[in-house]
Amino acid sequence: MKLNCDLGESFGSWKMGLDSKVMPYIDQASIACGFHAGDPLTLVNTLNLAAKHNVDIGAHPSYPDIVGFGRRSMQCSQEELSAMMLYQIAAVDGVAKSQSLSLTYVKPHGALYNDMMKNEPIRQTILQSISQYNQSGDRALKLMIQATPKFSQHQDEAKRYKVELLAEAFADRCYADDGSLLSRQHEKAIHTQEKMLQQVKQLKEQGTITTVQGKTIALTVDSLCVHGDNMAAVKLIANIKEILS
Amino acid sequence: MKLNCDLGESFGSWKMGLDSKVMPYIDQASIACGFHAGDPLTLVNTLNLAAKHNVDIGAHPSYPDIVGFGRRSMQCSQEELSAMMLYQIAAVDGVAKSQSLSLTYVKPHGALYNDMMKNEPIRQTILQSISQYNQSGDRALKLMIQATPKFSQHQDEAKRYKVELLAEAFADRCYADDGSLLSRQHEKAIHTQEKMLQQVKQLKEQGTITTVQGKTIALTVDSLCVHGDNMAAVKLIANIKEILS
Amino acid sequence: MKLNCDLGESFGSWKMGLDSKVMPYIDQASIACGFHAGDPLTLVNTLNLAAKHNVDIGAHPSYPDIVGFGRRSMQCSQEELSAMMLYQIAAVDGVAKSQSLSLTYVKPHGALYNDMMKNEPIRQTILQSISQYNQSGDRALKLMIQATPKFSQHQDEAKRYKVELLAEAFADRCYADDGSLLSRQHEKAIHTQEKMLQQVKQLKEQGTITTVQGKTIALTVDSLCVHGDNMAAVKLIANIKEILS
């Protein structure tokens, strides 16, 4: 089980995330493409940092909403969404190549990620865009989605587009019985570091998570999503890394 | 001598340029990258149009100024400018590849083009960015600059970055004795279609232009820049095409 | 019954709408505030044009989505929406005052207008924002909404915020039996100028419209929304003006 983190989410003079502290611990960096965060210079610097730590890189495309940090769902047409996906993947892929790096996957951000999980046409537009991009070269970019009990269905869907999936779970989020994530505001949302580490351990050893209702459900997980907003979060990542090693 | 035109300069709901009327006549389309014009969907549609007419494509990067259409000079740092160049070239190149097209050149837009001609550090940052991008693949993107009496000096400079230059002249602009362009507002600026066609004919047959002061100067020209803002402009392009054929 | 039109929707170098042709015919100009269209200079110029023709002015606020022209619904929080409304109204009102003009109403644009008609919390946030703005001065900005059979309910709602409503109908749109507008793409959508003028005449003389299903419904209408995208549209406005005079 790998560790992934959203990085490169600074914007001009505004800094976000302790990227240089996090990079040593993670395997996959999902890098902002400029539509919710990440101006060109931030992108170049983040890619350099990933190269230095030999971290796999993914494009982290978003709805076009910088002031809203890509967290507001937007009703885009299918052709708009497809063009946005191509543009963002191309920008990160091309800049990465100019730094001698290779993009390996795509993970939609924020509201686009949530909409992808809930909405089949949006998911298929995303798959189609990646498929179209992959046909352009020797690339085989994968799509990272949320690990849920429906993962094998999602894999069947993705196969039709010849796109391989990566499934990610979350250390710092609670799960409902249907495998969906509880809101961070939910009263039963995990808050203690102990509980988070326990969830990681269970995922690693048994391939399951325990829902807030107490049910045990199996999850296929390729990667665990962590966050590096502050030093406490970085400390948690170090602890998770130790469990997974 | 080829014909090039700036295309893909619509933005969302706002349309600019009669791209579909112009494309049949031209050899090279300089396509907006999203920083002064050209949202992702406009970019995809413009690339499709270029593919249909078998037109060479170039990236047309700009300062980041959509509301100002990239016409306002901005004091960017060298590292900002380099990152912007990489980002914009990468975006257009990658989306082009996903449409089975190949980018062949880069032509800076508006204020960035003017600053490149006047300012050596800016020109070198642009050359260095293209050089870095070219090293990432089997690409050999060329840089299109203005044809002036200093072209061979510019070529020497570009060789140090292993970047080939393309020289462009203008049908609809007047020249001063030093080979620079007169402002469109200058009292002696060409206004009649007859004068413009005469300038094209002279460039083709003798490789020279006549300045507003009456001096004849030699210009090495690979491509002639035309504009397709309205039907009169498209008609002019058709007439120029006839001269060049 | 007055005539209103959305104006000031150019953006930087991109022009939209024949504002100077339309202004002589209309009573109310709904002016873009910079969030879907309308940069500061366009705003100043549009206000000057309105002043010249003695036209009432309204703020035409939008979701923050320039590339999408405010046509994509965005899931904004109530406090985000309230702040956006205040900002946009304030910008247009203050610039108007600096041109010796007075703002008299607010008409949300595009997706925000549609969401306002369908979604009570959004409508109430809009009413609350206008109410808060009105308390700041001697202003009594009205809110322009769509004339529907529910108009008196909407008036009751608005009264709780001490905001007066204006009801607008459309000459160039077809109505369904519930008083909602049919999509422009609907097979029965009006296309002939004759039908549009007939709809205006009926509204003026009988205060009713006939739905596409053939039902006659009464509509309270303060203002008729027209569009000035091209010369044919301007011609239609002139004809409508004649009917209403």
Next chain:
Amino acid sequence: MKLNCDLGESFGSWKMGLDSKVMPYIDQASIACGFHAGDPLTLVNTLNLAAKHNVDIGAHPSYPDIVGFGRRSMQCSQEELSAMMLYQIAAVDGVAKSQSLSLTYVKPHGALYNDMMKNEPIRQTILQSISQYNQSGDRALKLMIQATPKFSQHQDEAKRYKVELLAEAFADRCYADDGSLLSRQHEKAIHTQEKMLQQVKQLKEQGTITTVQGKTIALTVDSLCVHGDNMAAVKLIANIKEILS
């Protein structure tokens, strides 16, 4: 001598400045208008904070360059700059009024501030815009500029526009013999807190500053600009406040 600080410079999810820590110490808050920082919700929240602490508020307009934080000079036309000034002042003034606050001054930001100090046409466009805005109501917004030996000349200039000036000095910057600020990167730039407090004390008691070359020059100062980027900076503000009280 009052204390002023640039506030409201967060942007969406990105936070900048310890505004709530700084507000208790200052007399004047120069509030970002949305062109270099400060989305509508940040603006509303910052105004509320200023109201709570009974702090005077100023508009802090900028060139339109969010990703560059208004720090890159842009070659705008006079009419563009005038429209931008009106728009930004109007937005902050109107939102302030909706929070029962009154704008009292305008202080340009970053590159626009520097250009204003160096460039007479830019300074006059700014004065003209404020003058035009003031004529629209009972407002008499002042313009805050840098205190230099040329201040009385600047006052003569401002009088022609009927705009009153406020002169600001800097605690944390070094001065050259001509009264201009040294770059923060200059080898002789003040770095110790002790030196900064000494500069404040001298300004208060003798109305002079000592340049890096050792010359003593008199400065008329209405307000001292402080910065609240981190807790050390806030501590410094507290110490400065003590000197001034």
